[in-house]
Amino acid sequence: MVTIPLTTDFFTNNDSCMRDFIRFIIKYHFAILFLIIEVVSLLLVVNYNAYQRSTFLSSANAVTGGILKRYNTGSEYLMLREINEDLARENAYLRSRLPESYRASKDYFNMVHDSLNMQEYVYRSARVINNSTNRRFNYVTLNKGRLNGIEPEMGVISNKGAVGIVKNVSNHYATVISIINTRLKISAKLKESDFFGSLEWDGTSYQHVSLLDIPRHAKVNVGDLVVTSGYSSIFPEDIQLGSVESVKLDKGASFYRIKVKLSVDFKNLAFVEVIGHTSRDEQIKLEKETEDD
Amino acid sequence: MINYLPRYLFNFVFFTLVQVLVLNNIQLSGFVNPYLYIIFIITLPFEIPGWLLLLFGFSSGMIIDIFSNTPGMHASATVFMSFVRPYVLRLFAPRDEYQPGTLPTMGYYGIGWFLRYSAILVFAHHLFLFFIEVFSVTHFFSTLVRVFTSMLLTILLIVIAQLFSQGKKQGR
Numbered sequence: 001m002v003t004i005p006l007t008t009d010f011f012t013n014n015d016s017c018m019r020d021f022i023r024f025i026i027k028y029h030f031a032i033l034f035l036i037i038e039v040v041s042l043l044l045v046v047n048y049n050a051y052q053r054s055t056f057l058s059s060a061n062a063v064t065g066g067i068l069k070r071y072n073t074g075s076e077y078l079m080l081r082e083i084n085e086d087l088a089r090e091n092a093y094l095r096s097r098l099p100e101s102y103r104a105s106k107d108y109f110n111m112v113h114d115s116l117n118m119q120e121y122v123y124r125s126a127r128v129i130n131n132s133t134n135r136r137f138n139y140v141t142l143n144k145g146r147l148n149g150i151e152p153e154m155g156v157i158s159n160k161g162a163v164g165i166v167k168n169v170s171n172h173y174a175t176v177i178s179i180i181n182t183r184l185k186i187s188a189k190l191k192e193s194d195f196f197g198s199l200e201w202d203g204t205s206y207q208h209v210s211l212l213d214i215p216r217h218a219k220v221n222v223g224d225l226v227v228t229s230g231y232s233s234i235f236p237e238d239i240q241l242g243s244v245e246s247v248k249l250d251k252g253a254s255f256y257r258i259k260v261k262l263s264v265d266f267k268n269l270a271f272v273e274v275i276g277h278t279s280r281d282e283q284i285k286l287e288k289e290t291e292d293d
Numbered sequence: 294m295i296n297y298l299p300r301y302l303f304n305f306v307f308f309t310l311v312q313v314l315v316l317n318n319i320q321l322s323g324f325v326n327p328y329l330y331i332i333f334i335i336t337l338p339f340e341i342p343g344w345l346l347l348l349f350g351f352s353s354g355m356i357i358d359i360f361s362n363t364p365g366m367h368a369s370a371t372v373f374m375s376f377v378r379p380y381v382l383r384l385f386a387p388r389d390e391y392q393p394g395t396l397p398t399m400g401y402y403g404i405g406w407f408l409r410y411s412a413i414l415v416f417a418h419h420l421f422l423f424f425i426e427v428f429s430v431t432h433f434f435s436t437l438v439r440v441f442t443s444m445l446l447t448i449l450l451i452v453i454a455q456l457f458s459q460g461k462k463q464g465r
Contacts, residue, residue, distance in 0.1 A: 030344070037351050064359055
């Protein structure tokens with residue numbers, strides 16, 4: 001016969017308060033311990049919702065990051081074909097942007113030594129080593145970190161469009177809040193009409209997001225391109241986000257309800273580029289000064 | 294009890310790795326996410342003391358959490374499941390009680406008993422997990438659908454895993 005240990009009775013005579021108390025604890029130690037551990041775990045959950053995640057418990061952590069990276073080098077073999085195709089496509093695209101592929105016109109030649117027109121955005125390539133699409137809060141982990149010049153709040157794009165925003169960085173890894181994370185809002189606009197709104201994920205389909213705050217007097221057609229607005233100083237203007245799939249206008253509502261199909265396939269993400277904005281600090285400082293006035 | 298140690302250590306590492314490296318990466322239509330790692334808690338010996346059970350529950354959940362960036366979510370669900378386990382075991386105790394030297398597995402107590410026992414635990418775990426994840430009751434029914442669809446797949450995987458480990462033990 002096996003008895004399943006739940007309670008233990010050590011003390012049978014109870015003469016003092018203290019002894020009663022100890023007896024109580026021993027008798028119900030299982031339930032008490034359960035409550036303590038459960039409260040600790042729930043505190044973790046709530047803290048995580050309220051504040052930034054501690055870097056220690058994320059996949060930017062060196063140990064788990066290392067394991068995931070090693071796993072990824074294996075799993076990438078299976079996707080080599082698609083990755084090659086993506087890279088080839090991107091090569092073709094870049095080659096088409098080379099000066100050689102434009103018709104040379106020497107009639108108008110214009111050279112300015114201009115210290116104002118400096119490079120504004122710097123792109124760094126990185127590899128995705130962890131990714132999720134099935135949760136409400138989805139994150140992507142990259143194989144580059146602070147030592148490679150990646151910092152929080154940088155934009156991340158793939159060759160098909162925007163992916164997300166860097167959240168935490170460690171020395172060699174970075175985690176990115178992807179667009180399909182209910183905590184992220186991105187400033188977006190309609191490419192045709194320049195009306196801007198915010199892009200949010202409702203947590204259901206990994207291929208669709210909603211575009212909010214487009215006023216009813218704007219003209220929206222199915223198939224219109226949705227691109228980044230460039231207001232946030234995180235993404236440059238006109239990075240592709242997706243295209244309008246359906247438009248709804250409720251009676252009496254002043255804003256459209258627009259469903260956008262994302263151009264990036266989050267289930268097939270291998271190489272991305274992290275965008276650094278060289279004069280971002282300057283812009284933010286100026287904006288902050290203006291707000292403080 | 295100490296004889297079980299290597300076997301459970303292996304179970305723990307193996308099922309955690311399967312969960313993190315394989316199951317967390319397959320998503321069927323966004324509604325079905327199997328969580329096989331809880332089989333470790335389900336098959337722990339009958340005699341395990343309550344506090345150890347809770348600590349095992351917490352640590353196995355926490356490790357999954359660390360890998361999937363969700364501190365506390367899996368931990369709270371597995372701790373809840375570990376808390377429920379002794380009561381469920383008592384509820385389904387056979388007439389002549391559990392025999393010493395046996396484990397709560399399909400090999401010892403048959404598929405019918407094991408399905409009932411694991412279904413309740415898996416349900417407790419998934420219900421807790423998915424509602425903590427959503428953290429509201431606004432999507433009550435869609436969450437409930439997720440609980441049940443994922444539960445079916447988890448139980449299926451657990452039974453398959455049991456069939457594989459059954460080979461070396463004597464049947465009932």
